[in-house]
Amino acid sequence: MRIQCCIRSMLVALAVASTAVVSPGCSKSPEITAESIDDNWALTEQHEPGSVVMTVAQDGRVTVLVKDRDGKPIAEGVTGNVTVKVPGKDGAPVTAELVPEPKSGGVLLAKIPPLEDDLTEVNYEFKVKGEPFTGVLHVPRGGTRELQESAKENQAIKVEGKKGPNGGVLQPVGDDIVEIVADKATGDVRVYVLDPNLKPVPIGQREIKLAIHTASGPDVIVLAPGPERLYFTGKLKAKVNPTKITVVLKEGGHTDVVLCNYHPGSVIVVGPSAPVIGILVATAWAVKVNVKPTVVVHDDDDDDGRRVIVVHKGKGKGKGRGRWRWK
Known part of the structure; x- marks a missing residue:
């Protein structure tokens, strides 16, 4: 009886172990899908025949979804590539083919060199049932995420x-x-x-x-x-x-x-x-520039708990320094 119990326990353990090994491969799903791409720092460009939803990440990963005129994802029949001009480097532009991501509902992936400059030009060219989609994005080092974040900060x-x-x-x-x-x-x-x-x-x-x-x-x-x-x-x-x-x-x-x-x-x-x-x-360039110092109040306190007043000569720039109080 004990032997049968031991054998039964061993079989159960082997089954569990087998499931643990096999499950990740079987249940693996794409990181970005047609449903989630808009929530992953994507920019959407509207063309005559439809729209292109695109993310460009700092590491050079490009994610694309093409939609029809009604805003529905086009899951099949999309081909194309992205071409990037790498600033400060000699040689021809780098072109990467877009590859469909399985089980994603139409998402395509490509890999370009990592974004290293303050501005990188990314050209895209697709064909959807013979219809061309071409466009250009200029993205910062942080990719489309940085553009979205800066736009969010500027809403106020x-x-x-x-x-x-x-x-x-x-x-x-x-x-x-x-x-x-x-x-x-x-x-x-x-x-x-x-x-x-x-x-x-x-x-x-x-x-x-x-x-x-x-x-x-x-x-x-x-x-x-x-x-x-x-x-x-x-x-x-x-x-x-x-x-x-x-x-x-x-x-x-x-x-x-x-x-x-x-x-x-x-x-x-x-x-x-x-x-x-x-x-x-039509301008005569007659507007004068104010060269007088401007007083700017820090958002932060100094070590003594008092508000810090900084005088800038006509500027309000500075991360962690004096900031304008825009209204």
Whole structure:
């Protein structure tokens, strides 16, 4: 009787062990599915025949889902690739084929080099039953997650419906608000840094570049400091309003990257029906820049428990330093 009990116990143990070994392989499911991709820091671009939902991670993993005009995932028949220009490196752009992820409901995966620069251009090209889907994303080192997080942080800063002092577009970037404006007669573009009253102040040691998307394609403009560092200056390739602008602002070893006018969860319309961002205006560049010091109150207390007042000369930038109290 004891022998039978022992044999029965051994068989049960072997069955449990066998199940433990086999189960992970059998029950393995994809990390991202058609149902969950929107919750994984994805950006959605709306084309004429449908939409593209895409995530680009810092380690170079790209996840894509294509949807039809009704917003339903297309589970089969999607082919394509993504091509990345690796900044600062010689050689041809790197192209990675998109591979279907089993049991995901239509998600495709690709692997590109890890994101190492403050801005990386990612081109995508798909075919869905003969219909082309092509587009470009400019993503920071943190990928689409960083763009989503920066947009979420900027929700509290209300600039919608407002114009800059030169009639340009206002955009929060990190602790700053900038005005992006261009002369429609010459294509000269300027970026001003603004104080809490939306008045221009000196740019200090900041650096800025813009990734501009127009009907003729993308262009990255590295802006130069203007006279006396009162603003940034550059030139548009074509005197047309862009459909997308990605802003990179550096200062003091910190970099902020934002997608202009983007709100978390919103859809970016691309192609012929895309709305433009109205940076082109008739301007005489007559607005003066305030060079007087500005008093900024820290959000933090000092060691004695007293509020710290810091004087910045026309700036409010600084992670963990003085911050503007935008209203």
